[in-house]
Amino acid sequence: MLEIARKTLRARRSASVGTFIALMCATALITASGVLAESGLRSSVDPHRYAGADAVVGGEQTLRLPGGDFTVSERLPEPVRLPADLVGELENLDEVDTAAGDHHLSLAVAAPEGQDPLPVSGHGWDTAPLAPFAPQEGTAPERAGEVALTTGLAEDLGVGPGETVQLVSGAVPEEYRVSGTVTHQNAGDSRGGSVFLHPEEADRLAQEPDAYDAIGIVAAPGVEADELTRAVESAAEQTPVTVHTGDAVNRIEFSEVDEARGLLLMISGSFGGLAVLISLFVVAGTLALSVNARRRELAVLRAIGSTPGQILRMLGAEALLLSLTAGLLGCLPGVLVARAMHAAFERLGVLPPDLPLVIGPLPMVIAVLLITLTSLIAGVAVALRPAWSNPAEAMRESNSPASEPPARWRGVAGMVCVVLAASAAMTPVALRNDLGAAGASSAALLLVIAVALLGPVLLRPLVELLVRPLRRIRVSGFLAAESAGADLRRLGAVLTPLVLAVGFTLSMVHTQSVLAGAVSAQVERGIEADAVVTDTGSGGAGPGVVEDLAALPQTSAVTPLQETRVVVPRSVFGDPELASFSAWGVESEGLRENLDPGLVEGDLGELTGATVAMERSGARLIGADVGEEIDIRLGDGTPTTVRLVATYDRGLGLSEAMLPREALGEHTGPPARILLSADEEAAPEELEAALGSFTERYPTLQLTDKDEFADGARAEADLAAWVNLIGLAVILGYIAIAVVNSLVMSTAARSREFALLRMIGATRRQVLSAQRWEACVIIVLAILLGTVVAALPLAVLSLVFLGSPVPAGSPLVYLAVVALTALLGFCSVVLPARSALRTPPTEGIGAVD
Amino acid sequence: MGPSGSGKSTFLHCAAGLDRPTSGEVWLGETELSGLSENRLTRLRRERVGFVFQAYNLLSALTVQDNITMPLRLSGTPVDQEWAEHVVERVGLAERLHHRPAELSGGQQQRAAIARALITRPELVLADEPTGALDSRSGAQVLSLLQESAENLGRTVLMVTHDPVAASYAQNVLFLADGELVDAIEAPTPAVVSERMSGIGGR
Incomplete structure (x- = not known):
């Protein structure tokens, strides 16, 4: 049968070309989304600061629910930190040689005049052995006021040992003496510069002083990775931890890489889903068209005594041959498409430039299998009618357009699509929100499928x-x-x-x-503030800065915005689900002067203590009415109970939930943006002038206005x-x-x-x-x-x-x-x-x- | 008549201006065809020549009536109702004018094709094995119809066939072999035609 199929395809070369192209491009499309997905799962950059660590322990950054399957998970937006005590416990293990707790400090270092401050990551010098880093010139930081810079950074800044640099943390600049420059012992400079502080100074600058973002471990001689992982997990006991070993430590070293991978997965999920759906749809349609064009030939085959089974087998064999060859040839273009998309995402700046694509055989195998299977099924399905027709009728029908009424199942399926x-x-x-908006596209796709299914019935009157x-x-x-x-x-x-x-x-x-x-x-419409102060690069404005701003005589209401997400566990038909909402931590005092979220129900004035205000469709989704208590998870997964005090309209431009600062506590980073409104007695120009001279003193703060806020959004x-x-x-x-x-x-x-x-x-x-x-x-x-x-x-x-x-x-x-x-x-x-x-x-x- | 590959169809195509001879001239009445442009040839074909093929003759998307009047439509000539009714009646399809080809038998389809060939009152009707795909009864109907159009309607009918019985409907039979006219008989009967044919086949 394969031999006949091969000969038929060869003889009908020109007619098979169309199907071939459709199949090849479909494979390419599916391969491309597969490559993106695989990269999302496995792509990595070389570890740098943790290159010398045998294992790095981090908090559980993924929120799961008991009883939920693997799809019920949410990546937590805030770092989940580990208690400082854990370092000592780990250090005591026989399998561990050294354990060092590491803070990931978002700092900015003031650049020579005229340039924007450079964002750098700051760490305690006690973590240097994890790379390892060693001083090249000068010494390690020995006092709180000293800092060591990586050599590349020192060159960029044009400073050397003994000189001073300004480090900005929480928008507050402080002078440090450069104790020396340090270099990586095994690799050169990599992603951005790092600065090393005295461990106590690092503790002081950390958001949570007695908690670490990660704990790096150097194993005792002869201890294998598995052994180490088991020992660390059992030592951590109640604290949920993730232990990364080998190259996987980059996941915890570079949080943006982790985010980029999440983004790749998300893109490949939405793009790949669409790509698979559409390509299968097109392949099925193309095959139907090609079999339709061959009705005459199939009728002849029936007439000369082929059984329906033989015809099905012949068409099946053709589909198999065609899709296998087309599939194999489609893999390479698929990789090229993935590369092009990757390059485009990189240009947009949503992927770090050094995160490579992972090109493995798996996506290609899946794509070829998927296409082969689809074309087999579609090919056989469209061949059913000609294969089972009475040969005499077939001969006659073959000469003319099919005249019998369309199958009833098409009508039924079409109507189902319309309802969906x-x-x-x-x-x-x-x-x-954007998820809801995606419903419009799904509806359009479903309607196209309905058009395809209803075909003749719909088209006749038109x-x-x-x-x-x-x-x-x-x-x-x-x-x-x-x-x-x-x-x-x-x-x-x-x-x-x-x-x-x-x-x-x-x-x-x-x-x-x-x-x-x-x-x-x-x-x-939602932002009423007269001015916006934004921090870029130093991890958000510290509480002192906010207080100083509020203390200015020209300002009245000051609303710091802590951007985060909250996750609400809910039950859908008895199954646990997670609903994730963008959230702002706000100061309830003066909130209504700066923000007008479009109140629907309740009172924003009650937004103090353990409370929340939500965009109304979000509140309805989780089934909460104003006045009810809701169990939520904060950005780092901490469970808490808050009372819904208000619902509002403008969730898309503002945030889907708002919580008072005190409800978020230490579980969210400091605010990156601060909304301000002018005091009644101060003219707008006065406010602007006062804020202008205020931000002058803080290198990472910028004065913007409502329009720029809107531009940013x-x-x-x-x-x-x-x-x-x-x-x-x-x-x-x-x-x-x-x-x-x-x-x-x-x-x-x-x-x-x-x-x-x-x-x-x-x-x-x-x-x-x-x-x-x-x-x-x-x-x-x-x-x-x-x-x-x-x-x-x-x-x-x-x-x-x-x-x-x-x-x-x-x-x-x-x-x-x-x-x-x-x-x-x-x-x-x-x-x-x-x-x-x-x-x-x-x-x-x-x-x- | 002639064995397969003797050049019957090519001869027919040359006569209709569908093919150009490599040498020699083709005359249709007073017109020499080899010098005409493609458009002139097409116009000439639809005004002066009618065509009937072996099978699959009709446009499946059109009704019988539209198929029959297609040549007039192509040339933009109004339908002569009287003539059209006459032709349709002659081919016996008056009841089936609004059917599509798929709903007709093979013989009916072929008769519709003859009606289409006659609708323009052509001087010449060309038929390429018109009974090749038909049973003998439908074949006989079709052949009588062609014979009638020659005798009663005054058309020239040029038919290519394999079938001695079909050939016996004609007034003259010409025999072709290897691209050349090799024989001719007048007032043929099936027996005489078969005899000559076997003679040619054996050469």
Whole structure:
């Protein structure tokens, strides 16, 4: 059977090319998302500061629930620290030679005049053996007022031993004497510079002095990694710890690498999910089209005595051969696509430049298997009808468009998709954040699938309406109208990728613009403050700075914003789930002067002590009413109970939850932004001047205003949009290939019809012109359906987020989508028709298909 | 008539201006075809020549009526209702005008194709094995119809066939072998035609 399949494919080379391309690109797409996912799981950078450690112990940074499976987990945004006592306990273990507790201090070092302060990571000198670092010039820091710099950093700053540098911690600058420069004993300088302080000074600057971010361990001689891990875990007893050994220590050394990997996983999850769904959809559609074009041949096979099983096996073997070859050839382009996406993310700055892609065989194997399996299933499924038909009927049917009514299951499945789409379109009502907004795109996709399934039923009235005026054009219009209306199943197969292209692009692009629009509108209305002071690089403004700002005579209300997340465990149909919300720690006093979150219910004035205010859809999601107590987890996983005192509207531009500073306690870092409003008696200019001279004294503080705050929020939304758009662009490229493919395949399969028309006296121009009209019918239908498919969910989204059913975003996007669709569709029909007409009709009429 | 590969179809295609001869001239009535442009040839074909092929003759997307009137539509000529009704009645498809080809039998399809060939009142009707795919009864109907169009409607019918019975419907039979005319008989009967054919086949 494989031999026959091979020969058939070879003989029908030109017809198989379309399917082959669709399969190859699908493999490439799935491989690319697989490579991104694998990189998210396994990519690493070389450990630097912990290069000499045999193990590094950190807190459990992933929140899980008892009874929840592995999907019920949430990465905690705040560092989970380990108690300082643990260092001594570990040091006492026989397996451990040295144990050193390490603070990850976010410091900034003031640069020579005119330049922005450099962010550096600060550590106690007692952690130097973990790298190991040794002094190159001068000495190690021996007193609280001394600091050692890595040589690269010292060169950048142009300082040497004996000179002074300004280190900024919590926005407060302090002078330190450079005791010496240090170098890594095994590797050169790597990611950014580090500064080493006297251990006591490091303890003093740490947010939690008696807790460490990590504990580095040098093992006793001859102790294996497994042994060490077991010993450390049993010594930690009640404290949940994660022990990293070998290269994995980079995960705890570079928290941004961990974040970047999380981002890669997230991107590959959303992009990969879409990519898999769409490519399987396209592959199935392409195979249906190719089997459809071969009905005649299959009928002949039936007539000469092939059993249905043999036909299925033959088509199955063809699908297998084709998908295996195409799959293998698609792997390499897949890697290239992944590389291109990786490079694009790097340029956007969402991935650190030294985090490499991990290219292993697993994604390729999965992609090839997935594609092979899909094409086998799809190939056999579409072959069922021709394979089981009565040969005599098959011969007759093969000569004509299928006339029997569409299968009932298609109608049922189509309606199910419509219902699902309706509920997906409603998610923004229930969940007014970016997750909810994603419901609009899901709804659009489901509607496309519904269009594909309902096909003929849906298309008949539309086509009738559309071709009516065409019939007036005597020859070409009439021919186009008749042939568009005659085979609605083929029309449906050709239309689906086009509708997908239009609907998908519109819904993705406008979902982003609606989100961005909502963010900026909410920020503009939600921030009432007259000025914003922002700290960049020193880990947030310390309490002293906030107090000093409040003490200025020109300021009245001062609201520091501690940005974090809170996680709320909830139960969905009895299964534990985690809902994660962005949260601001705020000072309740004067809050209402600086922020107007759009109160819905309750009183923001009660936001003191163990309380929380939430965006209303978030509160509804967890089923909490104002006045009720909620069990939540803070940013570092600490469980606490808070009372819901208010619900509000502007969760998208501000934060989805607000908690008073005292409820967050030590579990969240200091505020990076501080909102200020002017005292009644101070003119805005006075406030500005006072704040200007205030921030002058603090190198990492910057004075901005409400507009820049909004700009920042917009920039963040834009960045998220760009990350999404990169994935979208790749998927769209694939859909475009599918569009061209299906149109070219279906037009090329009609060369016999063209020849017949030519024989009975149609000029080449008449045939071409009929094809042009038919292309127009297809394009208009695709744009119409695609627009409807995208517009319905977008209208809901836009109504909820912006208060108007017309989605935000430039109308140019729509024009561009329409123009590109038209161009692509037109060329894909007219060019193959032109080339089919080049064959003399006497040959064309004899062609089998 | 002639054995496979003797050049029958090529001859037919040259006569219709679908193929150009490498040497020699093709005359259709007063018109010499080799000098005409592709567009002139197409126009000539739809005005003066009618075509009937072996099978799969009709456009599957169109009804029988639209298939029959297609050549008129292509040339932009209004339908002569009287003639059209006459032709449709002759081929016996008056009841089936609004069906699609898939709903017709092979013989009916072929008769529709003949109606299409006649609708333009062509001088010449070319038929390439028109009964090749039909049973003998439908074949006989189709052949009588072609014969009638020659005798009663005054058309020239040029038919290529393998079948001595089909050939016996004609007034003249020409025999082709290896691209050359090798024999001719007038007022043929199936027996005479078979005899000549076997003679040619044996050469």
